[in-house]
Structure formats: C-alpha cells, structure tokens
Amino acid sequence: MTTWQGWHRFAITDPPTPPRPGDPPRSTDERLAYHSAFVTIRTPAIHTLATQVRTLMILGRHQPTTARPSLIVTGPAAAGKTTALLNVGRTCHLAHTRRNPAPPGSAHTAVPVAYVLVPPGATAKTLVTEFARYLGIPVTTRMTQTQISDAVCHTYTTAGVQLVMIDEIHRLNPRTTTGAQTADLLKDLSERLPATFVYAGINVTDTPLFSGTRGAQLAGRATLVDCGPLPARHGTRHPFRDAITDIENNLDLQQHKPGTLPRHAPYLHQRTAGRIGSLTRLIRQAAITAICDGTERITKRSLDAVRLDHLAETHHRPHRRQ
Secondary structure, eight states: OOSHHHHHHHHHSOOOOOOOTTOOOOOHHHHHHHHHHOOOOOOHHHHHHHHHHHHHHHHHTTOOSSOOOEEEEEOOTTSSHHHHHHHHHHHHHHHHHHHSOOOTTOOOOOOOEEEEEOOTTOOHHHHHHHHHHHTTOOOOTTOOHHHHHHHHHHHHHHHTOOEEEEEOGGGOOTTSHHHHHHHHHHHHHHHHSSSEEEEEOTTGGGSGGGSHHHHHHHHHHEEEEEOOOOOSOBTTBOHHHHHHHHHHHTOOOSSOOTTHHHHTHHHHHHHHTTOHHHHHHHHHHHHHHHHHHSOOSOOHHHHHTOOOOHHHHHHOOOOOOO
16 A cells, blocks of 8 residues: 555445345355455544544644644554554545545546555665655655655655655654654744645654654644553443444354353453454454354354464463362
8 A cells, every 4th residue: 555556446345245134144254255355443542543533634724834643543562553543544535535536537546545654764765766656756866865755745745745645654763863863854834835734653652753853743743542451431431342342243154142242351451451453353364263163153262262462472471270
C-alpha cells in the first residue's frame, strides 16, 4: 500500500463480509479466507481518529500559511494503530472519490490519500524518496534532496492529495544529525503541502520526537490520539468485553455458541493485555483451528492451545497449580 496503485486497490476492494442470516453456507476454503482477512473491529480509537481527521481536514482546508494542524497516533505494539490509520484513510479516500468522480473517459482518478512508511535508518533523502515512490515520481541517484522535495510538493499538490499518513514514525530520532534533518523534512513538507498530516508510531510520546525544539514544534501542532490497550472497564462501560462481542458476532463457525467468548473476558484481557491486535489474532487463530479440526467452535481450552505473538506471550504468565 506504499504505492498509489496498491493503496487504490486496497481502498476500493470491498472488506470481508460477515455471515448474514439466511445466506447459504460458505465453503471451508471461503471461511478460512474470511477469518484470515476478517472484518475491522470498530474500537473507540478508530472512532476518535475518524472524528479528529475529519475535523482537522476541515479546519485546515482554507489555511494558506503555516502547517495545518496534524495528528499523532500512538500506543504500544499490537494496539491497532495501523489498522485504525488504514481504516480512516480508506474512508477518506472513498468519500472523496464519491464526491469527485473522474470525468467520463478519463484515466485520471482522484488521489486524496497518501500512505508512507518511514524506512529503517531513514535519512531525509530516503524518506522523501518514499514520498516520490508512492506516486511514481521518477527519481535518479543524481537528484538532490531539494530537487526530489520540489518534485514531490508539485506532484502531490497537482494530484490533490489531502491526507498524508506517515507510519512507523517512532523510527525517527531527532537527537541525531540524520534524524534531525529528517524531522525538518517532515516539517517542511507539512508547510508546503495543502494536506493534513497524520503520524503513527509506537509510544511516540516516550521517544525523542517530543523533546527539544523540534519536538516542541511537532507537539505544538499535533493532536494526540492514544490507541492504548482497551480497559476491562471504563465507568459503566466494558470496552474490552464489547470488542470481544463484536469479534464473536462476526465469526463464521457452525457450532459456536454466542456469548461464550464474552464470558472469558477477564482471561482474554490477561492473555492479551487488552491489545486489540493480539485479541483479534488469538480469536481468529482459534477460529481457523476450529474449522480445520472440525470442532467448529471456540472454547477456553482451544484458546489456551493457541500460541500468540511473542509480546503477548511474554506479558501473559499463566497461573500454575501447585
């Protein structure tokens, strides 16, 4: 998705469809593919991010000088940051193309969204080259960073890019010379492009991105959206159990009894530390196993048998009887 063609294909492809009452049963292969892709669970972070992006895009739409207000999506690994980012980007893409369809016979479609990954050990030149690669802007080894930046700003403005999403922002360290130059590049692009910038990374408030002069500039322009672990309880609500219910309601298993998984919410919260990414992976793996072994249902025993991602496994220390 770090090229326009890949992003466009992702954005216009219909997301997986959960089973509906009255639909004919799907084949084993279809159900395995469904649980592999699965639906996006609408967490509070996705709702907050969608609202903030929509508001800030309107706020900065007619701001001719200085950088538009931006967003930073932060949180631990496996907390659903990238999922939230991609979901909001797809919504923005589809809404814009519905409002601004390509003229009949035109091969040029709107390019409202750009998605860029910060490469490991990024320099200012390698990062701006990633911006160029997204829209297929020709870059040669002899081109300077300034020349590439000028080409990027011209092409992005001409293409009408309105939302720039930059993932893995925690890879930048402005305390180093290279990192400082790269952070300055982002500041320069955000001031030259008529677009709203959204940055996402792991626990970015604990990194040098928010320290020093450059950090203060970024923090002063950005609204923070925290994709932290879902709490077991928040006031009178139970966000984690609600997420489990949403996941269970979208399963396609023939013998699974509704309400089974929410009853295991305390166990699942301990097992995943409340991380939505770890939770969905655990339940999807259990669902795939249930289809393959013919049980067609998920139980606590089958959940216990799933080896989860290393982050969750190191956090979870199952109680052993003496």
